[in-house]
Amino acid sequence: MKITLKSILLSCYKGECPSPKPKKKVAKQISLKRISISDLSHPSSTLTEDLSISLAGSNLHVFTLAELKVITQSFSSTNFLGEGGFGPVHKGFIDDKLRPGLKAQPVAVKLLDLDGTQGHREWLTEVIFLGQLRHAHLVKLIGYCCEEEHRLLVYEYMPRGSLENQLFRRYCVSLPWSTRMKIAFGAAKGLLFLHETDKPVIYRDFKASNILLDSDYTAKLSDFGLAKDGPEGSDTHVSTRVMGTHGYAAPEYIMTGHLTAKSDVYSFGVVLLELLTGRRSMDKSRPKREQNLAEWARPMLNDSRRLGRIMDPRLEGQYSEMGARKAAALAYLCLSHRPNQRPTMSTVVKTLEPLKDFKEIPIGAFVYTVPSDDSSMKELKDCEAPKEVKKENGHHRHQLRSPKTPRFQSKTDPRQHSASGLNSPEEREHRMNAKHINHNLRT
Ligand SMILES: Nc1ncnc2c1ncn2[C@@H]1O[C@H](COP(=O)(O)OP(=O)(O)OP(=O)(O)O)[C@@H](O)[C@H]1O
Numbered sequence: 271m272k273i274t275l276k277s278i279l280l281s282c283y284k285g286e287c288p289s290p291k292p293k294k295k296v297a298k299q300i301s302l303k304r305i306s307i308s309d310l311s312h313p314s315s316t317l318t319e320d321l322s323i324s325l326a327g328s329n330l331h332v333f334t335l336a337e338l339k340v341i342t343q344s345f346s347s348t349n350f351l352g353e354g355g356f357g358p359v360h361k362g363f364i365d366d367k368l369r370p371g372l373k374a375q376p377v378a379v380k381l382l383d384l385d386g387t388q389g390h391r392e393w394l395t396e397v398i399f400l401g402q403l404r405h406a407h408l409v410k411l412i413g414y415c416c417e418e419e420h421r422l423l424v425y426e427y428m429p430r431g432s433l434e435n436q437l438f439r440r441y442c443v444s445l446p447w448s449t450r451m452k453i454a455f456g457a458a459k460g461l462l463f464l465h466e467t468d469k470p471v472i473y474r475d476f477k478a479s480n481i482l483l484d485s486d487y488t489a490k491l492s493d494f495g496l497a498k499d500g501p502e503g504s505d506t507h508v509s510t511r512v513m514g515t516h517g518y519a520a521p522e523y524i525m526t527g528h529l530t531a532k533s534d535v536y537s538f539g540v541v542l543l544e545l546l547t548g549r550r551s552m553d554k555s556r557p558k559r560e561q562n563l564a565e566w567a568r569p570m571l572n573d574s575r576r577l578g579r580i581m582d583p584r585l586e587g588q589y590s591e592m593g594a595r596k597a598a599a600l601a602y603l604c605l606s607h608r609p610n611q612r613p614t615m616s617t618v619v620k621t622l623e624p625l626k627d628f629k630e631i632p633i634g635a636f637v638y639t640v641p642s643d644d645s646s647m648k649e650l651k652d653c654e655a656p657k658e659v660k661k662e663n664g665h666h667r668h669q670l671r672s673p674k675t676p677r678f679q680s681k682t683d684p685r686q687h688s689a690s691g692l693n694s695p696e697e698r699e700h701r702m703n704a705k706h707i708n709h710n711l712r713t
């Protein structure tokens with residue numbers, strides 16, 4: 271029996287998920303038209319007729335819960351990678367013993383937290399968007415599982431985790447300038463693809479934690495749970511409930527609920543600012559006027575003297591001044607309060623393209639301090655040094671500045687001491703402060 275998108279997703283949508291039969295793949299795609307979540311929202315309407323379209327062209331695999339338990343060693347703490355609003359993420363390994371023809375590879379398995387705030391709809395949105403969109407700068411969805419109330423997603427494994435972890439983990443080697451620009455460029459290309467695909471998509475949740483990094487720092491966008499189809503015909507915007515993340519969402523979207531591609535451009539500007547300054551988009555531990563990064567930093571972006579003061583101290587002056595000025599000017603435009611003054615992602619990509627080739631140029635003192643205690647050394651060991659960076663610079667870079675804030679403490683949750691060492695208590699606190707927003711302004 272063929273498994274069609276209609277049979278699987280519709281039955282899942284109605285909450286009548288059949289146990290997916292192992293060793294079967296979704297049937298062949300018979301139409302090029304990309305289907306939308308709205309096509310599934312009213313299963314009784316005629317729109318559902320279109321659902322004979324399947325996702326098989328994208329080679330999505332349907333896994334059983336039992337299979338995913340095996341490949342993640344029962345979601346063991348040693349395989350834990352991190353946790354967001356959807357639920358925990360564990361590393362696993364798949365090969366052709368699981369499905370004939372399946373490439374042997376590590377994967378990341380995301381499990382819906384049944385007590386959490388997200389649910390079937392976010393899962394379905396992710397499957398529908400990522401199942402049909404393929405691009406070098408979007409994370410690859412390999413398959414999913416939908417069994418009774420359980421919802422899981424299986425992605426390609428991204429060895430360097432999220433940009434959030436790479437940029438803000440205190441004891442990690444600071445990302446060098448050219449790597450930061452490479453990440454900005456890659457993420458911009460992912461967003462450009464979404465904005466310019468046949469049926470444009472607004473991503474709506476562009477932020478550092480949703481940018482995943484391959485071993486060579488190729489950036490890929492993940493998490494399509496909030497993605498929306500762009501406006502159609504003569505419509506200028508999509509009206510939605512306000513959802514996103516504090517510190518990243520565009521001001522006019524928060525005020526009106528009017529969503530456009532320019533809302534994504536604003537969020538891109540915030541991430542670019544995070545890359546320049548090494549500060550989080552929202553940081554409650556800072557003085558009040560500095561807590562919202564975009565509001566605080568924007569006036570300084572067009573002034574090269576003041577720009578020098580807000581550049582990430584962890585860069586230790588090792589950046590191209592010209593490159594920084596150009597990136598700052600771009601961030602300034604992206605963060606404009608008038609959406610139509612923001613550049614398109616196409617302009618953003620063109621502007622960033624040359625910047626990734628600007629080498630680090632020492633323009634300040636090269637300051638470093640050595641960690642003073644054992645725990646710092648442990649955290650250091652958990653971080654993977656970006657090896658190619660040393661070659662690129664041609665000189666050795668010391669890794670740390672002395673920490674000014676308390677170090678990681680809790681050992682109560684074994685998952686905090688996982689394979690990749692992610693999700694320290696401090697990072698969890700930041701996540702709590704930067705939670706998704708919706709109309710009720712969940713904070
Ligand atoms: N494909 C992947 N490969 C490697 N690690 C991943 C992958 N997907 C997610 N992770 C890790 O799992 C963690 C949780 O990711 P997830 O996308 O669920 O939440 P988040 O982005 O941190 O938060 P939010 O719910 O706000 O999006 C991330 O920190 C990331 O490092």
Ligand SMILES: [Mg+2]
Nearest residue numbers: 354479480493
């Ligand atoms: Mg995420």
